[in-house]
Amino acid sequence: MRVSLNEIQVMCRKAFEGMGFAPGDCEDAAELVGWLQLQGLDGVGALEKALRYLQAEAAQPYALCHEDNALLVIDAKGQSVLRCAATVVELAAAKAMRCGQAELRIRHCHNRLLLLGYLSRAAVQGLHVQARWEDARQYHLADFTAGMPRPELSSEARPRGIEAAAQDVTVLFTRAGQTAQAITDPQRTLQQGFTVNEHTWQRLRQLAEHILVESTDASRRHGAGGGSDAD
């Protein structure tokens, strides 16, 4: 089915709220999904894949393991980056803006591809951003030129026989001398709407329903009305 950007953002915000995301994180995560769609990436599809982690986990704060002027190490305790990685990305990006370069390591996290939406904001603000992570089969690199919202993505095979891949992601932020100018035509994309999987949309709708309160005769009469509806 085809939906508008506003529908994606509103539906995701409600679904995240329904999953127990904190105020602020709901908006960030919803904006991230919308951003992926605007970039021509399947944000809603990526979210679908993340849902099994998101629904299974109980939210708990990330742990700050180490911090100095140029390094920030976070333990996400097995949670999705959608939960609250936006805050640590902001902190690491601010360090790079001040010191020239900063590294962020998030350990024990899921849905690392979705982190790219948050990194995009840092790139648009003028930082060169490189994110590296690995899975059982491949090493992955996402490289954002400063000023550009979309990264270059590359992967290479992981040699067999070495130890199991860690559920980590490492991001290097570097203040850039020059910033590229992105050429985008968001209006054209908006006018075409976005195709989303109907089943995924339905799942999001079900999650969003968790924020709704059952209607009763009394709430129907008094909750929003009262007074005379007579013409």
Next chain:
Amino acid sequence: MPNSVPAIPALRPASQVMDLARLGSHFQSPLSFVRSSMRRMMQQRWQIRRSCFDLDGQGFGTAIYRIETPNGHYHCVIFSAYLPPEKRSDRVIADQWDVSFVLVAGDVDSAQLADLQRNVPLQEAGRFDARVLVLSRANRSLRNFDRFLAALAEGRQPDPQQLAEVGYLYRTTAVYGNGKFGIADFGCLQDNPDFNQPFSAQMFTVYLLRHFSIEQINHMARALAPQRAVQLAPALQRYLGVGNATGLGMAPFLINHPQLVEHWISTRETALALVLAQSAEPDQLARLQQLLARAQLHLSQSRTEDQRQHEQNLQTLAELALLATWLGTQADGAGLWPRLLAWAQLHTGVGCQELLVSLLLELYPEQVTPLAEHMGVNESWQLDAQMPLGQLRQLIEQQYGWALRYDFSAADAEHFFWYRSAEKEEPRLGIRAEEPGAEKEMQLGIARNIQQCHGALLEHLQRQPQALTAHFLIAQPRFKGAVRRLQGMAKTNFGEIRANLLARDMLPIHLLRCKLAFFGAGKFDPKSSRWVRITLFQGAPLVSDIGQPFADDWNFAVMPQREL
């Protein structure tokens, strides 16, 4: 110092301007969206023509209007159908209406028309694409409709008093834009000068419903009595507006878009400051006296059964008389406008004061109306993760002192909770101690959120005095929304409505009126503390007036007095 230019007075303080009861006493002004929409239509001579008017004698069928502007063309497609009496409701939970309609960009071919015919009457249950800019529906004011039809069919004009009491034939119950149900995102209109201002496409669509209502009632009268029927007199056509019923849904909008609210309110306050800096010349003084008299008459012709609103109207009327008398004793010249406003602040209530502000904005259109072309804002939040937590504390205590002063240990302070009902997601208010669902409440209690955040922040500072904002939020992620909001809003004057929206004595109707006044609503007729009926475009030029000289002087419309 005859040649000195008076300095622009400071803006009124936020503690005064952002008080909820004051915001709930606003009136329409030249900055209101119906006014700017009308100016655009008139100045650019938009052409509005019927391209289909396939209605039966009862007014049921399809009407299509083609609109041409210097920038593009559009179509408004209106479906009118029989509505069973038991289905008639102003509430968002309704599922059938007298008319349903859309504003479409470009042309409408037969395939799209068939698609619209299937989906538009379904409203929220329909699906649309980005060619549709606005989706809306409306119900007849049965009382006015029947009386008007009977009168016109009998060859006489209806009693203008009826329009003074209820100023429309149709009342909209929702006007959707910005991507709802698949229609165009607001972003699609950013580069379209016809509709790039907030709610401008929606207001224009409402204006087209007004035109349709006139054409439809004339058509029905003619069908009923082809020999005897007369057309509605132009003076009554102009006095006819479009109604709107608005419920709690508007309240979350104002709280969730503080940057937009900030922009609207600061624009209004800036416009007021520009006016106050002008020297009151005799022409402007005479004009203000004329506007005061008209507003007084308009208000005296407004009817509401709501006791609070009725009493406020009576008080404002009495105070307007006093104010006009005082003004009559004053000499023109520099400094009169600030003295007038100061006098009003000392001697009148917020209703009269805010009405005066609206009228003052009428006096210098060359200063004020250009501001109405910049009512949009790009909303975005940027967390300052590096801000020292001590600085964040200062920010809260300096900028949100008003929020810290509420005593949330008192039961009445958290009496209400706001929630979304499973019934069409209608926003509702529940009583915390009595009704289920408080665990799912919407986060509209900004004052409470700020207090909780402030408390947690103080504890964190005790443990870690050198902490940054990010450290606090990594430990306490639930405050991220509150922190980002207050960091952003602390840089601005207005935007945060200074009220505890959970308090027992809070009147949600104030929130509704504030937004509706920016739309350009008049004739506020609250039906309870939670929903209100209003009138838009009463007194506005007709479609047939487009192209004629235009004075932009149609606010506070009064009942036609001449022989009709």
